[in-house]
Amino acid sequence: MKIIAQATTEEEILVPISEGADSAEIRDTIVMQAQCCVVHLCGCNCSC
């Protein structure tokens, strides 16, 4: 069996942005997630 991708942990997925949670490491993670989420609008009628 070959592991192509290991499970993404909750810590990686849901970085809580609460008071004081502004380390560079967390920021990088969020930015990465934000960049994965960019450009979701399309201007056509495909419901995306």
Place this chain on the structure above:
Amino acid sequence: MVKPSRFNFWARLSADRHLLFNGVTGALYELNDQERQAVLRLLQGSQQLEGVAHDDLVRLLYRGGFLISDQTDEVAQLVQQFEHEARCHRILDITVSPTYECNFRCRYCYVQFQDGRMDADIEQRVVRFIGRQFERYQVTNLTWFGGEPLLCLETVLRVSSELRSAAARMNVHLIGLIATNGYLLGLKTAQELCDAGVTYFHVTVDGSQVCHDRLRVLADGRPSWTRIMENIRTVLENVASAELTLRMNVSEETVASAYQALDEIPLIHRGRVQLNVMPIIWGNELPKPGLFHSANQVIKYALTQGYQYYDMQISPGKRCFCNATKLHNYQIGPDGGLYKCSPSGKPEVHVGQLNNEGIAEYNEKHALWHENADPKGQCLHCPYLCFCFGGCRLDQLRGVSQRSCRARYQDMEGLILSRYVALQGKPAYTSD
């Protein structure tokens, strides 16, 4: 004790190679026939596995989330994650439409092209509104949308620059994007946009020149393909910070031509281009299942040709179907109206207005979007809940959410195979 996850999906890689994907964790394992048989028996509760160490396999599958504790309620966890995502201050997504006017008349477009452009007063309201949110967020996605936003280039540049400065002062990471038809995206414009922090360009090219020019025409009917492709190549060649999403809307008649369009972008730039291929929905008519498969085949091919991976359909961590379900995310119209979605033909999405101070004043529809919005009913039994979280909120409000919710998952195997190619397959082109 353990039990199988409800969100395990299989895909066939070849005659004797298989993929196992978990929609909650994103884990992806490659198995041969013997391993697949063992996993299937184990997931069905068997303790007798030939040639495979039972405990090792359980450990491996547990780690990937394919097996979970029998005390775990996956659906309750997903609902909880949805609710958290809707209200947390993780990423702020604001879309600004400085106009609904457009220089194109695409055959499938639903926008009503109202006249009117954002004036200086509304620009300042937008700056104040978004700037005020910076206190609560560390990352903001600012997307320019339309109509065609480049018809209001000066507005885009002024607002982006002001917000970029404010974000820098407050140590906020601002990501600027623009969804444009690309016709006005010349080199000077692209450079100005990047200087203002708008570095992600979303441009639609609907397949080959023949197909594109049939669908995406200028308001006076002239074709647009040649100039758009020229703009794209020029921007990629000359603006190092530019990233591109190549959007292709495909139908059964045009999907085959998508391959030709992919060849138009030089290999050396494809690492900065992600491909988003989506079937066109004409009115209430849903695409046939085969079209989703064909679209996924194009994406898989693109990955082997050096293009970036782009998947918003089975990405772990998405936590919602659409940003409209997030409490603080809006589209802002040219008149300072606050919307939950592109407003053309959708009166339900107008939820408020920015006042003179750039403060949101909500109407009675705002609450409808966020009250009792968590997945329920049939969705709680759906195998795709981990990806769609109840689907389009507008469809829910209209009572038509069952109409199309599963359409995009009809070719789950294709989606998994693309993910596999992106993670495992070495592209034909590499920078070294």
